[in-house]
Amino acid sequence: SYVLTQPPSVSVAPGKTARITCGGNNIGSKSVHWYQQKPGQAPVLVIYYDSDRPSGIPERFSGSNSGNTATLTISRVEAGDEADYYCQVWDSRDVVFGGGTKLTVL
């Protein structure tokens, strides 16, 4: 089965740029979607189709996907961005989620 690998944690100072990776075999050939989940809340879509932003999501959130790695980039990080982030793809007829990355804002 297909496996998505995310770093368990990423730390960043306010105002800096956070990069959260999602690794998978030839993931560049798949569409990657990203979710933000704050404690006690349901996940929220922040990026779809590798790099598209839903309405209401700040331009500070961007995505890329190539080769074996997809990346969620959060520019000018704010305290409110502290959350768990999950990547997601479809593999054949199944949905696969990454293990999640906890973003800590220092």
Next chain:
Amino acid sequence: QVQLVQSGAEVKKPGASVKVSCKASGYTFTSYDINWVRQATGQGLEWMGWMNPNSGNTGYAQKFQGRVTMTRNTSISTAYMELSSLRSEDTAVYYCARMPEQVGWFDPWGQGTLVTVSS
């Protein structure tokens, strides 16, 4: 606005079944697939399967085959997920989510339903 509202928390004994509902509003219920995802406390997201509310067709993750049933009532724009033969490892928050495109992303998500399995 597009919204999914789920039923309340449940406590079940091992071996029992649970049925969680997900009521859709703000869009045409039969136009988009509904997926179900669960999350154990402190753990990641685990996909369970999908249902097409128009046709009733379903697709389940292999892990849940034979134990999960996804249905719908189009007259009240509500999707259901029933999980049987519950065990303690099924204790989790269960989410429904709309999938705007085939093999796509999930948006929005329901608020989640906590299912606790305990003797």
